[in-house]
Amino acid sequence: MNQLFEPSSLSGIRVKNRIVRSATHEGIADEEGHPTEALIALYTRLAKGGVGAIITGEAGVQRNGRSSANVSLMMHRDDFIEDYRRVAIAVHRYGTPILLQLQHCGRQTNAKAIGGTPVAPSSCVPDMTQNLRGESPRTRCTWSRRVGEGQGRHREVGSGGSPIQRCGASLPRT
Numbered sequence: 476m477n478q479l480f481e482p483s484s485l486s487g488i489r490v491k492n493r494i495v496r497s498a499t500h501e502g503i504a505d506e507e508g509h510p511t512e513a514l515i516a517l518y519t520r521l522a523k524g525g526v527g528a529i530i531t532g533e534a535g536v537q538r539n540g541r542s543s544a545n546v547s548l549m550m551h552r553d554d555f556i557e558d559y560r561r562v563a564i565a566v567h568r569y570g571t572p573i574l575l576q577l578q579h580c581g582r583q584t585n586a587k588a589i590g591g592t593p594v595a596p597s598s599c600v601p602d603m604t605q606n607l608r609g610e611s612p613r614t615r616c617t618w619s620r621r622v623g624e625g626q627g628r629h630r631e632v633g634s635g636g637s638p639i640q641r642c643g644a645s646l647p648r649t
């Protein structure tokens with residue numbers, strides 16, 4: 476307990492204490508997935524209150540990987556970079572790092588959320604084999620660059636796998 480308020484590091488990122496806002500889908504992105512003023516206000520309140528680090532809720536890296544949760548974040552195009560830069564600047568004023576949680580929901584989303592048929596790495600849903608195997612290395616660099624340009628720092632916490640392996644690990648029956 477006495478270590479709770481002591482500085483530490485998360486994958487090389489300095490944190491002033493060990494209190495972390497766990498990745499939480501807040502449901503206050505806009506329809507397209509941009510972070511809203513309400514979300515910035517929430518993260519700012521957490522930072523001001525002294526939390527050591529904030530992990531955002533899931534942000535989809537491709538349109539067809541968006542979560543079916545109501546109005547989830549997206550980070551699938553360069554024009555989103557500026558929005559996330561504003562989020563980062565707001566919380567960095569209080570010395571709080573913020574980690575953007577990137578994700579592709581694979582088959583764990585639905586047609587309504589993505590406006591098409593869900594794709595996944597396994598043959599249960601055929602499209603994904605070509606889709607991710609062909610694109611993942613470059614796509615991964617693109618995700619990393621986007622986060623960097625939004626004043627983020629890209630870290631892969633707890634995973635040495637490729638995006639395909641990571642998707643597979645998080646998806647049942649694949």
Ligand SMILES: Cc1cc2nc3c(=O)[nH]c(=O)nc-3n(C[C@H](O)[C@H](O)[C@H](O)COP(=O)(O)O)c2cc1C
Nearest residue numbers: 496497498499500501530531532533534544576578
């Ligand atoms: C409303 C809500 C939204 C969540 N959104 C995410 C999310 O976007 N990404 C994620 O990895 N976990 C998400 N989680 C899981 C939490 O980060 C956390 O791991 C989970 O609540 C277990 O922690 P606890 O035992 O302290 O509640 C969410 C949890 C809740 C309750």
